[in-house]
């Protein structure tokens with residue numbers, strides 16, 4: 617008898633995927649709502665949030681529980697803000713200030729190249745079982761997950777990985793150019809073959 621083990625089993629991602637979603641929910645919908653959702657889907661509560669990397673399936677369970685309770689559209693708003701707050705945490709605590717200064721001072725396409733290289737080097741902290749790829753052209757950049765820690769197994773009417781889009785967009789806006797936009801154009805949750813994000817830098821170079 618053969619036992620099939622999904623390669624994603626046990627893959628881990630940074631705890632911000634749960635912490636920041638919980639904090640946005642607490643701020644928008646109240647602590648009771650946030651606690652109930654966390655208790656129904658994870659071992660955590662607002663007063664006992666994870667400090668170490670978490671099993672990515674826990675982050676997915678929070679997202680699915682959120683969608684079930686408030687619908688896709690409202691969930692996307694929460695996820696995008698949670699992503700932006702994650703970026704703020706990374707800027708304050710994880711990305712060296714010297715590196716931030718260098719990226720800010722560089723011409724923006726070069727700055728974006730450096731930032732994307734740093735993101736690729738640190739993909740183990742957020743990609744989990746996903747495989748993160750970066751493609752940069754003169755005009756923009758494309759970020760792709762071949763498998764996605766945040767939406768694998770989900771079925772949705774619209775792309776659902778705004779936690780990632782929100783994180784990427786805030787990092788690029790703060791470090792490269794404030795007019796940048798990041799949008800998920802293809803998503804595994806809607807039947808896509810990958811999760812693919814388009815980065816657009818607006819205005820002259």
Ligand SMILES: [Zn+2]
Pocket residue numbers: 764767775776777800802803804805810811812
């Ligand atoms: Zn997706």
